[in-house]
Ligand SMILES: [Zn+2]
C-alpha cells in the first residue's frame with residue numbers, strides 16, 4: 001500500500017491554498033504598514049520554554065505538545081504557538097538593550113496533538129505579532145487596531161471583544177473569590193471544569209459546555225476587582241478604541257487559555273459562526289519569567305487556515321496561455337512563450353506534438369483562456385494565431 005500522510009498533517013493545495021495565501025498576504029501587509037518586523041522562528045525549541053511560558057497546567061503543555069528527545073537526551077518540542085519563541089528570540093538577540101521597544105511578527109506552522117475528531121489539524125499555521133517594551137494602553141489600542149484592519153481588509157465579519165485580567169496585585173483576590181463562587185456550583189460543572197476549578201478557575205469562565213456557561217453567568221467579574229492602575233489602563237484603552245472608531249464589546253468571561261496573560265485580553269469573534277478568529281493580549285511578566293529584564297509586552301496570533309475559510313472572494317489565478325507549436329516551428333514557439341512570460345503572462349508550453357485538434361483539446365483540459373497557435377505561416381510572418389477558448393474567436397496578432 002502507498003504511504004499516506006500522517007493523521008492531522010495535511011497537504012494544502014488548489015483553491016484552499018489560494019485562500020490561504022491571500023489571507024496570509026493581507027495580514028502581512030497590514031503588519032508591515034504598522035512597522036512590525038518579520039522574524040523567522042525555528043519550529044523546534046526546548047520543551048522547557050513552553051512549559052515555563054504557557055504554563056504546566058494548561059491543556060497545551062499537559063496533553064498537546066509533540067515532544068521528543070534528541071540524540072543527547074535533551075527534551076525538545078515542536079512549537080505549539082509562537083509567542084514563547086518570540087520572547088526567547090527577543091532575549092537571545094538582546095533587543096531590549098538595543099531598541100527603545102521592539103515590534104516583531106512571525107508566520108509559520110504550529111503543532112498540537114489535538115483530538116482529530118475536533119476537526120482541527122495537528123499542523124496548522126499562525127501569524128502572530130508581538131510588541132515588547134511598552135506598558136502604555138496606546139500599544140494595546142494599536143495591536144487591536146491591527147486586528148481590526150486586517151479583518152476589515154479581508155472582509156470578515158467579526159466583533160472585537162475585550163476584557164482585563166488584572167495584574168499580580170489584583171488577580172489573586174479575584175481568583176479566590178471565583179474559587180469560592182465555583183465551590184457553590186459544583187453540581188453544574190462539567191468534568192473538565194471540576195478538574196480545573198481549583199487549579200485554574202479562570203478557565204471555567206470560558207468553558208463551552210452549556211451547563212458551565214449557565215453556572216458562571218453571575219460569577220464575580222475581574223473588572224470589579226481591578227486595582228487602581230489596572231482600572232486606569234483598562235478605561236484608557238476603551239477610550240482610545242472609541243476615539244479611533246474601533247467597535248468593541250466587553251466580555252467579562254473572556255480569559256484566554258494561556259497562563260501568561262495580564263491586563264488586556266481580546267478576541268475577534270465571527271458573529272455568524274460563533275468562532276474566535278484572532279486572539280491576543282498582554283503578558284507583562286512573561287519576559288522576566290523567562291529570564292529577561294522586566295518588559296511589558298503584548299501581542300496577538302491568528303490562525304491562517306481559519307481566516308482562509310472565512311474569506312468571501314478567492315483570488316482567481318491569472319489567465320492561462322497555452323502555446324501550441326504546429327509543424328517545424330519549435331525555436332520560434334519557445335521564443336514566443338518566453339516573450340509572453342516576460343510580460344507577466346501565465347504560460348504553458350505544449351510539449352507534446354500531435355494534430356491541432358488534439359492539442360486544442362489538451363489546452364482546454366489545462367483550463368486555457370487562450371491557445372497561442374504557431375504554425376509555419378505564423379513563424380514566417382512573425383505573428384501568432386490567438387484563439388480565445390471561450391468564444392472560439394481566432395485572430396493573428398504580433399507578440
Ligand atoms: Zn492590577
Ligand SMILES: [Zn+2]
Pocket residue numbers: 189190191192193204207208209212
Ligand atoms: Zn465546563
